[in-house]
Amino acid sequence: MKNVIKLFFAGILIISCSPKTAEVAEVKKVETAIPTGDVADGNALYQAHCGKCHELPVVSRYSKEKWQKIVPSMCKEAHLDATQESKISAYVNWKLQQQ
Numbered sequence: 001m002k003n004v005i006k007l008f009f010a011g012i013l014i015i016s017c018s019p020k021t022a023e024v025a026e027v028k029k030v031e032t033a034i035p036t037g038d039v040a041d042g043n044a045l046y047q048a049h050c051g052k053c054h055e056l057p058v059v060s061r062y063s064k065e066k067w068q069k070i071v072p073s074m075c076k077e078a079h080l081d082a083t084q085e086s087k088i089s090a091y092v093n094w095k096l097q098q099q
Contacts, residue, residue: 042091
């Protein structure tokens with residue numbers, strides 16, 4: 001029995017001291033520059049208004065179909081006009097395409 005225990009611990013020692021051969025690739029997420037125009041305006045509106053009453057949601061958390069319901073509802077709550085709503089939608093749709 002003592003020999004089995006010694007053999008067990010010797011195996012663990014050998015395994016723990018062996019060199020690690022697996023390479024780990026570093027993954028870097030590249031931030032995509034926000035285009036100008038409605039998308040940039042939509043981003044500014046999103047940042048300024050969509051986090052006032054609750055935590056700013058991560059765009060990828062919801063599908064495009066879900067956002068098509070969320071944006072009009074939240075814009076109405078935030079008293080934003082149709083142009084502002086359109087710009088926020090443009091930003092959300094652009095952001096979803098980046099995923």
